Amino acid sequence: GAVVSQHPSWVICKSGTSVKIECRSLDFQATTMFWYRQFPKQSLMLMATSNEGSKATYEQGVEKDKFLINHASLTLSTLTVTSAHPEDSSFYICSASFSGRGYEQYFGPGTRLTVT
Amino acid sequence: KQEVTQIPAALSVPEGENLVLNCSFTDSAIYNLQWFRQDPGKGLTSLLLIQSSQREQTSGRLNASLDKSSGRSTLYIAASQPGDSATYLCAVSAIQGAQKLVFGQGTRLTINP
Numbered sequence: 001g002a003v004v005s006q007h008p009s010w011v012i013c014k015s016g017t018s019v020k021i022e023c024r025s026l027d028f029q030a031t032t033m034f035w036y037r038q039f040p041k042q043s044l045m046l047m048a049t050s051n052e053g054s055k056a057t058y059e060q061g062v063e064k065d066k067f068l069i070n071h072a073s074l075t076l077s078t079l080t081v082t083s084a085h086p087e088d089s090s091f092y093i094c095s096a097s098f099s100g101r102g103y104e105q106y107f108g109p110g111t112r113l114t115v116t
Numbered sequence: 117k118q119e120v121t122q123i124p125a126a127l128s129v130p131e132g133e134n135l136v137l138n139c140s141f142t143d144s145a146i147y148n149l150q151w152f153r154q155d156p157g158k159g160l161t162s163l164l165l166i167q168s169s170q171r172e173q174t175s176g177r178l179n180a181s182l183d184k185s186s187g188r189s190t191l192y193i194a195a196s197q198p199g200d201s202a203t204y205l206c207a208v209s210a211i212q213g214a215q216k217l218v219f220g221q222g223t224r225l226t227i228n229p
Contacts, residue, residue, distance in 0.1 A: 006159075032215055034215070034216075034217075042221070043205060043219040043220060043221045043222055044160075044205070044207075044217075044219045045219075046216060046217065046218075049215070049216065091157075093159055093160065095160075097215055103147070103148075103209070103215045104148075104150070104162065104165050105150075105162075105215065105217060106162070107152075107159045107160040107161075107162070108159050109158060109159040110157075110158065110159040112157070
């Protein structure tokens with residue numbers, strides 16, 4: 001149990017366009033979802049935390065107008081990278097948690113974004 | 117601000133050896149500590165979660181210990197196998213806002229056949 005999926009697994013887009021990444025909890029209702037960014041050979045950096053039905057809380061230094069997060073239901077959160085630039089190319093990973101498992105986070109498989 | 121450090125950054129050992137990965141954190145006020153495995157280009161697989169009130173957790177050949185007062189955790193891997201090759205990450209969550217995880221930089225482990 002506690003499976004999290006992401007779609008797409010990889011995406012290539014042109015500079016200036018927007019791209020949406022979906023994160024779904026498949027077999028549980030996630031009260032909280034998290035979005036992380038990972039550069040090559042580096043660790044994960046938390047971008048934002050979102051609770052269903054509320055606005056996301058962004059970490060310091062993360063542009064909320066550039067990285068739009070929507071947590072529309074207990075099983076779905078989306079991250080939209082707006083007006084993407086090559087420096088936004090990265091590996092984006094989401095995770096989800098619920099209180100029934102002691103707030104343990106379950107991670108998705110990640111989305112590789114390449115902006116050309 | 118919580119900082120998590122993992123030593124060594126990379127480790128290469130022959131198959132069959134027992135090994136220890138280290139994780140240290142600066143703020144001992146943690147809610148829990150997790151060890152993850154990440155294969156290249158993939159997401160994270162949770163290996164072990166230790167609540168702040170616990171001293172250790174075991175799963176198969178893996179044993180993780182937690183010494184909150186000294187800000188340290190170790191992941192012990194017994195009888196290593198080539199399939200254990202991956203990057204191992206530790207992460208801690210703070211008591212306030214229990215769910216936010218702060219990650220270490222990871223240890224890249226290579227097990228040589």
